[in-house]
Amino acid sequence: MANALSIKNLKKTYANGFQALKGISLEVGDGDFYALLGPNGAGKSTTIGIICSLVTKTSGKVHIFGEDIDQDFSGAKRMLGLVPQEFNFNVFEPVEEILVNQAGYFGIERKTAFERAEQYLKQLGLWEKRRAQARDLSGGMKRRLMIARALVHRPRLLILDEPTAGVDIEIRRSMWRFLQELNQTGTTIILTTHYLEEAESLCRHIGIIDEGELIESTSMKQLLSQLQMETFVLDLKSPLREAPRLARDGCLRLLDEHTLEADITRDCSINFLFDELSRHGIEVLSMRNKTNRLEQLFVHMVESNDASGAEK
Amino acid sequence: MTLQEQFIAFKTIVIKEVYRFSRIWVQTIIPPVITISLYFIIFGKLIGSQIGDMNGFRYMDYIVPGLIMMAVITNSYANVVSSFYGCKFHHHIEEMMVSPIPNHLIVLGFISGGIARGMAVGIAVTAVSLLFTSLSFHNLAVIISTVIMTSALFALAGLINAVFAKSFDDISIIPTFVLTPLTYLGGVFYSISMLPEFWQRVSHINPILYMVNAFRYGFLGVSDINIGLSYIIIIGFIVALYSYAIYLLRVGHGIRR
Numbered sequence: 001m002a003n004a005l006s007i008k009n010l011k012k013t014y015a016n017g018f019q020a021l022k023g024i025s026l027e028v029g030d031g032d033f034y035a036l037l038g039p040n041g042a043g044k045s046t047t048i049g050i051i052c053s054l055v056t057k058t059s060g061k062v063h064i065f066g067e068d069i070d071q072d073f074s075g076a077k078r079m080l081g082l083v084p085q086e087f088n089f090n091v092f093e094p095v096e097e098i099l100v101n102q103a104g105y106f107g108i109e110r111k112t113a114f115e116r117a118e119q120y121l122k123q124l125g126l127w128e129k130r131r132a133q134a135r136d137l138s139g140g141m142k143r144r145l146m147i148a149r150a151l152v153h154r155p156r157l158l159i160l161d162e163p164t165a166g167v168d169i170e171i172r173r174s175m176w177r178f179l180q181e182l183n184q185t186g187t188t189i190i191l192t193t194h195y196l197e198e199a200e201s202l203c204r205h206i207g208i209i210d211e212g213e214l215i216e217s218t219s220m221k222q223l224l225s226q227l228q229m230e231t232f233v234l235d236l237k238s239p240l241r242e243a244p245r246l247a248r249d250g251c252l253r254l255l256d257e258h259t260l261e262a263d264i265t266r267d268c269s270i271n272f273l274f275d276e277l278s279r280h281g282i283e284v285l286s287m288r289n290k291t292n293r294l295e296q297l298f299v300h301m302v303e304s305n306d307a308s309g310a311e312k
Numbered sequence: 313m314t315l316q317e318q319f320i321a322f323k324t325i326v327i328k329e330v331y332r333f334s335r336i337w338v339q340t341i342i343p344p345v346i347t348i349s350l351y352f353i354i355f356g357k358l359i360g361s362q363i364g365d366m367n368g369f370r371y372m373d374y375i376v377p378g379l380i381m382m383a384v385i386t387n388s389y390a391n392v393v394s395s396f397y398g399c400k401f402h403h404h405i406e407e408m409m410v411s412p413i414p415n416h417l418i419v420l421g422f423i424s425g426g427i428a429r430g431m432a433v434g435i436a437v438t439a440v441s442l443l444f445t446s447l448s449f450h451n452l453a454v455i456i457s458t459v460i461m462t463s464a465l466f467a468l469a470g471l472i473n474a475v476f477a478k479s480f481d482d483i484s485i486i487p488t489f490v491l492t493p494l495t496y497l498g499g500v501f502y503s504i505s506m507l508p509e510f511w512q513r514v515s516h517i518n519p520i521l522y523m524v525n526a527f528r529y530g531f532l533g534v535s536d537i538n539i540g541l542s543y544i545i546i547i548g549f550i551v552a553l554y555s556y557a558i559y560l561l562r563v564g565h566g567i568r569r
Contacts, residue, residue: 014569052410055569074313074412082410088403104324105411107317149407 002066004030004157004188005051010060012046012212020046022212023060028190028205030065030156033183035199035220036192038209039302044192045085047209048161052082064157078106081155083146085162085192091135095126095145098134099152106153113152120148123178140171147175151182158182159190164198176202196298200224208298210305231290232273234260237283244280246273261290313412321413322421329425333391333432340391341432344383348437351379352444355501367503367534376441377528378500381462383437385495385520386487388430388463392422392470393483400474405567415561419471419554426467427460434459447531454539455530461546462523466491468553475557475566494520499528504536519549 005028012021021043028034038044049055051062053069062069067076089098096117103113121127124144129137137145143163150158160179164172172195179202183189193199199206200220207217216223229250239257246252249272250264260282264273277284313321333340352372360371367374399405408418441447449455469486477483498520504512515521516537526542529535535542560566 049569053568054406054409056564074414077410077412080410084403084406086403088406090399090402090404101324101328102407102411105321105408105413107313107320107412109320153411 002030002063003027004032004065005190006061006063006066007047007051008061010047010050010062011058012043012050012055013058020212021050021058021060024209024212024214026207026214026217028157028188030188031183031186032188032205033179033203034188034190035203035206036190036209037196037199037206037298038192042209043212044209045161048082048084048159048190048192051159052080053077054084078153079156081150081153081158083143083150083158083160083163085165087142087146089134089142089145089149092133094131095134095137096121096130098145099149102149103152108153116152116154117148120151124148125174140167143167144171144175147178155187157188157190161192162194163191164193164195172198208301210302213305215301215305229263230266232262232264232270233288233290234262234277234284235286236260237285240282244276244282246276313414318414318417321411322417322424325408325413325418325421326424326428329391329395329422330428332395333425333429340387340429341436344387344433345436345440348379348383349440351375352441356444367505367532369532369534370445372445373532374503374528375501376445376447377531378498378524380434380437380441381459381524381527382495382500384430384434384459384463385466385523386491387433388426389466389470389473389487389491391429392426392467393474393477393487395425396422396471396474397477397480397483400477400567401480409567415558418561419468419557422471423464423467426470427463430463430467431459434463449531450533451530453530454526458523458526458530458542458546461543461550462527465523465546465550465553468550468557471557472553472560475560477566494518497521499524499536519545522546 005026007024007026010021010024010026011019013019024043024047026047036044036047046055050057051064051069053073062076064076065079067079069076093101096114099117099120100110100113103116104110108116117130118127121130124147126137126141126144126148129141134142134145143165147160147163150160163179164175167175176198179189179191191199191203203220205217205219206223208215233255236258240254240260241257243252243254243260246262246264249268250262253261253263255261262273264270274284356372356375360375363371365371396405399408438447473483473486497515498518499515504515504521507515522537522542522545525535525537526539526546529539529542
């Protein structure tokens with residue numbers, strides 16, 4: 001079966017000579033939930049722009065479910081939905097009409113378009129606002145409107161470019177649930193985000209772009225297994241003045257007098273950690289994994305790439 | 313896309329465009345009607361009564377077709393240039409770019425919107441002209457075909473202007489410095505036979521002269537220009553501008569990074 005997305009040696013040089021993409025090759029499987037990460041200006045939005053024909057590529061090949069965007073332009077676009085980073089709808093149009101018009105551009109009958117608009121507006125909590133002009137929506141609602149619009153023609157591949165930027169945590173989490181359900185029904189999702197916690201909890205595969213090059217493309221599990229250390233946050237029963245030293249395989253840091261952070265090597269058992277804490281008379285009320293594991297790796301990889309680039 | 317899907321996509325653009333200018337009719341339909349009414353009063357009634365006949369017709373009767381055509385030209389142009397540039401400026405042109413609509417349907421959709429506004433204003437101005445004079449129709453087919461083709465031509469010109477425009481200033485430069493002078497010098501208010509021979513020849517370079525005269529022929533049965541030549545010129549311009557507009561969209565000029 002064809003991959004949802006296949007990119008081969010994609011290059012883009014802008015008119016001012018800036019080389020945004022230096023030959024990216026990438027595969028995203030059918031049904032995957034893929035995170036495309038990278039620092040600002042790394043080339044993520046350029047890559048997405050080329051896939052969705054908003055940016056003209058300099059060279060390379062892009063296939064969407066086996067359809068070459070240079071050969072079967074119409075067939076490839078039909079399978080693709082885009083939620084861009086910037087708001088790009090007519091702010092003077094009513095919400096429902098934005099969806100119905102978008103469906104019309106894909107050749108969907110008006111009656112069907114209205115039915116689908118109702119379905120997605122209800123699912124994304126915008127049905128009450130269907131008659132409102134888009135400019136009257138809050139930032140979070142505008143983001144959800146763009147998701148509804150991208151889905152109205154039922155694409156097999158949905159690309160979201162920072163869909164949760166500037167959205168409060170409650171709406172962000174409801175959007176995560178919606179995207180997870182969508183992915184479970186078979187829609188392939190590619191997500192770019194600056195919230196690495198979001199990528200870690202949603203995505204099964206990950207690609208990291210830096211300075212126009214793909215420096216990593218692997219499964220989330222495999223990437224996280226590269227971590228040599230595991231970090232836990234411990235809530236303490238009694239206040240502590242100083243963090244004790246571990247006999248081996250890690251260290252402890254005191255965040256505040258009731259919170260201790262423990263770094264232990266991955267091959268070290270948690271029992272060892274608790275034996276050590278007991279030895280120092282420390283009682284633990286609760287414990288959780290520190291959620292920025294991906295962030296540690298991401299920063300490390302981008303810094304290493306920058307350092308190797310500087311050496312060259 | 314199947315033919316039926318293409319028709320739905322085309323219809324969607326047309327409905328959206330017509331809805332856009334109808335929703336703000338006070339800004340799009342009323343101002344040209346007021347402007348042209350002032351022309352009727354000042355040039356047709358007040359000054360026209362002192363001028364006498366032109367080519368055997370009362371001056372008011374002579375200028376009515378030209379004034380209607382002037383309103384059609386400026387409004388079909390203004391509709392597409394502002395709508396398409398607005399789409400670019402607010403980035404919602406991307407809604408069409410990510411969809412499978414072929415470029416020719418995008419162009420045809422916007423042109424149809426321009427024709428619709430040109431016709432709406434043309435009909436309104438014609439209705440107002442009946443307050444000042446009684447219109448005669450020498451050849452209805454020539455009137456209808458000329459007005460549709462002319463509005464299509466200027467809608468295309470508006471679209472091309474919008475593709476190149478980088479700011480809202482850029483969409484007013486062509487109407488102010490090119491379109492208005494060409495319209496005024498295109499025989500709206502006079503017959504070019506009144507001009508010295510040199511200026512008559514110069515006037516033949518002006519494409520609007522052919523449209524105004526073909527339209528006037530439809531009403532009065534007189535023209536400074538051969539009607540067949542007028543049709544050839546108008547169709548030639550439409551084909552050239554349409555091909556250029558398609559080329560610009562295909563290469564993504566001004567809309568694709």
